[in-house]
Amino acid sequence: xxxxxxxxxxxxxxxxxxxxxxxxxxxxxxxxxxxxxxxxxxxxxxxxxxxxxxxxxxxxxxxxxxxxxxxxxxxxxxxxxxxxxxxxxxxxxxxxxxxxxxxxxxxxxxxxxxxxxxxxxxxxxxxxxxxxxxxxxxxxxxxxxxxxxxxxxxxxxxxxxxxxxxxxxxxxxxxxxxxxxxxxxxxxxxxxxxxxxxxxxxxxxxxxxxxxxxxxxxxxxxxx
Amino acid sequence: xxxxxxxxxxxxxxxxxxxxxxxxxxxxxxxxxxxxxxxxxxxxxxxxxxxxxxxxxxxxxxxxxxxxxxxxxxxxxxxxxxxxxxxxxxxxxxxxxxxxxxxxxxxxxxxxxxxxxxxxxxxxxxxxxxxxxxxxxxxxxxxxxxxxxxxxxxxxxxxxxxxxxxxxxxxxxxxxxxxxxx
Numbered sequence: 156x157x158x159x160x161x162x163x164x165x166x167x168x169x170x171x172x173x174x175x176x177x178x179x180x181x182x183x184x185x186x187x188x189x190x191x192x193x194x195x196x197x198x199x200x201x202x203x204x205x206x207x208x209x210x211x212x213x214x215x216x217x218x219x220x221x222x223x224x225x226x227x228x229x230x231x232x233x234x235x236x237x238x239x240x241x242x243x244x245x246x247x248x249x250x251x252x253x254x255x256x257x258x259x260x261x262x263x264x265x266x267x268x269x270x271x272x273x274x275x276x277x278x279x280x281x282x283x284x285x286x287x288x289x290x291x292x293x294x295x296x297x298x299x300x301x302x303x304x305x306x307x308x309x310x311x312x313x314x315x316x317x318x319x320x321x322x323x324x325x326x327x328x329x330x331x332x333x334x335x336x337x338x339x340x341x342x343x344x345x346x347x348x349x350x351x352x353x354x355x356x357x358x359x360x361x362x363x364x365x366x367x368x369x370x371x372x373x374x375x376x377x378x379x
Numbered sequence: 380x381x382x383x384x385x386x387x388x389x390x391x392x393x394x395x396x397x398x399x400x401x402x403x404x405x406x407x408x409x410x411x412x413x414x415x416x417x418x419x420x421x422x423x424x425x426x427x428x429x430x431x432x433x434x435x436x437x438x439x440x441x442x443x444x445x446x447x448x449x450x451x452x453x454x455x456x457x458x459x460x461x462x463x464x465x466x467x468x469x470x471x472x473x474x475x476x477x478x479x480x481x482x483x484x485x486x487x488x489x490x491x492x493x494x495x496x497x498x499x500x501x502x503x504x505x506x507x508x509x510x511x512x513x514x515x516x517x518x519x520x521x522x523x524x525x526x527x528x529x530x531x532x533x534x535x536x537x538x539x540x541x542x543x544x545x546x547x548x549x550x551x552x553x554x555x556x557x558x559x560x561x
């Protein structure tokens with residue numbers, strides 16, 4: 156009993172420390188206890204949510220194995236079209252009051268489409284000082300007409316919508332993992348606005364981009 | 380293949396969405412995008428750690444994508460994914476822990492049980508069914524993250540006794556999971 160208890164305790168320690176457990180020849184009783192431990196480990200809130208890096212590794216290895224990624228990336232599928240249409244719907248969610256959503260384009264290296272919001276009657280408006288957003292950080296900003304997130308990726312500033320394209324929840328930056336999290340349904344977007352993962356029946360649309368530039372030490376967005 | 384309409388790989392209680400549901404998966408990318416998180420979570424529930432869950436989720440997706448011809452109906456692909464996951468997880472327990480009986484039992488489970496995604500709810504129900512002394516040690520370890528030493532101090536027992544108590548509690552949990560929750 157003591158030996159089994161010690162072996163299973165080590166297995167539990169490894170699960171709780173987030174390590175891959177060591178392998179060994181388990182008795183039937185030990186295996187049952189270990190399976191129950193795995194079930195309880197998964198029952199910790201948030202424990203079974205994969206991180207972005209893991210999903211990217213899986214995607215990369217499957218793409219390499221199937222050797223189709225380049226074909227898929229070039230394809231403008233019906234699904235990609237639906238995502239773009241979803242981005243148009245997102246414009247309504249953010250309350251921008253856009254007259255039109257134009258210019259949808261392929262993102263290099265991705266399979267989805269990202270729309271860029273270009274309002275009629277828009278103008279460049281400063282929303283933050285460059286010094287407020289260090290490299291490697293994302294900062295939410297709000298104006299009278301929209302919520303956005305400004306990203307400083309190694310000195311290059313970009314901006315995307317700051318609300319989830321599913322139900323409009325405000326996104327929260329996760330700088331360490333270079334993503335934007337939706338707190339409502341475990342959905343996350345990359346800094347470029349691409350959906351990384353989601354817990355919904357259908358994939359939400361990618362985040363629309365918002366035209367941005369740096370001018371006189373200010374980050375400016377092209378908005379109404 | 381008997382196809383069951385499985386909701387397990389998406390939101391268990393989905394909100395209305397403006398995007399129409401897919402009837403068919405046109406390509407491997409759409410299968411991946413729609414199912415990778417669900418498969419990862421399904422596998423995580425049986426292995427309890429991220430490293431193994433990543434490897435096994437990849438194996439499940441890879442085997443499925445190499446076998447199925449696309450385009451294919453969404454329910455067909457999802458049912459195939461869950462069946463493949465069941466086999467892959469059973470092989471994992473056989474290969475790494477020589478757990479032949481436990482693996483065989485896992486392989487016999489209906490796919491509706493395998494596919495149940497709500498690990499948090501299941502763990503809470505399982506803990507609620509346990510006698511107090513077993514529930515206490517497992518709550519300290521799994522929910523509060525106590526080490527064996529800290530749990531032993533909290534419960535007023537030796538570390539060795541805490542490990543034995545944990546082992547007995549896990550065996551009881553396994554028994555209850557088999558009899559009540561499956």
